[in-house]
Amino acid sequence: MAITLATIPFEERYTLPPIEAVPDTPEEMREKQDRIRWLKVERKAVILAHNYQRDEVQEVADFVGDSLGLSQEAAKTDAEVIVFCGVHFMAETASILCPDKKVLLPDLRAGCSLAASITLDELRTWKAAYPEAVVVAYINTTAEIKAESDYCCTSANAKKVIAAIPEEKDILFIPDKFLAYVVAQQTKRKNIIAYPGSCHVHKSIKPEDVATILEEHPDIELLLHPECGCVSSCMAKVFDGTLPQERTYFLSTEGMVRHIRESSAKEFAVGTEVGILHRLKKGHPDKVFYPVNPQAVCAFMKTITLDKVLRSLEFLKPEVRVPEEIARKARRAIDRMLELV
Numbered sequence: 001m002a003i004t005l006a007t008i009p010f011e012e013r014y015t016l017p018p019i020e021a022v023p024d025t026p027e028e029m030r031e032k033q034d035r036i037r038w039l040k041v042e043r044k045a046v047i048l049a050h051n052y053q054r055d056e057v058q059e060v061a062d063f064v065g066d067s068l069g070l071s072q073e074a075a076k077t078d079a080e081v082i083v084f085c086g087v088h089f090m091a092e093t094a095s096i097l098c099p100d101k102k103v104l105l106p107d108l109r110a111g112c113s114l115a116a117s118i119t120l121d122e123l124r125t126w127k128a129a130y131p132e133a134v135v136v137a138y139i140n141t142t143a144e145i146k147a148e149s150d151y152c153c154t155s156a157n158a159k160k161v162i163a164a165i166p167e168e169k170d171i172l173f174i175p176d177k178f179l180a181y182v183v184a185q186q187t188k189r190k191n192i193i194a195y196p197g198s199c200h201v202h203k204s205i206k207p208e209d210v211a212t213i214l215e216e217h218p219d220i221e222l223l224l225h226p227e228c229g230c231v232s233s234c235m236a237k238v239f240d241g242t243l244p245q246e247r248t249y250f251l252s253t254e255g256m257v258r259h260i261r262e263s264s265a266k267e268f269a270v271g272t273e274v275g276i277l278h279r280l281k282k283g284h285p286d287k288v289f290y291p292v293n294p295q296a297v298c299a300f301m302k303t304i305t306l307d308k309v310l311r312s313l314e315f316l317k318p319e320v321r322v323p324e325e326i327a328r329k330a331r332r333a334i335d336r337m338l339e340l341v
Helices: 026-042 067-076 088-097 120-129 143-147 158-163 177-187 207-216 231-240 253-262 276-283 306-315 324-339
Strands: 045-050 063-065 081-085 102-104 134-138 151-153 171-174 192-194 221-224 248-250 267-271 288-291
Touching (some): 088 324, 120 143, 120 171, 134 158, 158 177, 171 177, 177 231, 207 221, 207 267, 267 276
Parallel strands (some): 045 063, 221 248
């Protein structure tokens, strides 16, 4: 695997929004949640929420999951309106899969640092340098990037997508370099060429964070998202025995949920955005969860509040709609991903 581009200062392409404090009392929060549930029926709407959303927003969702699960739910819903409590590229994906439905994103500031890692011009330049290569785009990309790609993937099915591509084909993997490393190790592919992008939240989960949590809880099971900045170091440590091979796992968020459900362990160190802890604690009150990095918070995800979900349902906006030609091209890559689930 090779990084072929110089480090790109893509951090300059986005500004993290402030995380709004919500002063609601528990009773006020329940009233808003009840109002949202009533409006949802009135508007014939479905609410999809990502695992990283605020706790109270997850509670009003019809489905809470990862990018793959949310895409699947969007594709099969018969609702007339989709309220997407996630970030912009997720709402775009729902719009591509459901062109006849109204897709709402309660706050248009809900962007993604990973999606900002690569521009259309950069991808086209890269493709020109490797004209025979297959482009695999992580779902954390814009619709126009997906439209220039051959396959989409998520962290849950990246290994399966790569395995479906002939071994002799070079693969341009965009835009997450950490996930590319994990997939290259899992598939033993030496011709995965990784774009040097990353998620600002997962990049902040460092090897020293892992060392600290294991020092404090030496018998804990360690669950790390493939986007984490510590994955290459941690994989090497698993191979040399420095990290316990039988208790260290590299998993998507939905993979974490499944693993915890099936595991007999009672304590888990969770290396991803801390929003998932609400779902884990709710689903497994008999188990204990520790964030590998308690400061791993996505400000983009936290822009969505109950007040904004309410306004979206009341006024049926802001709407996200992908231009027809881009949607048609992007759908090909997304459908290939969904066929490999």
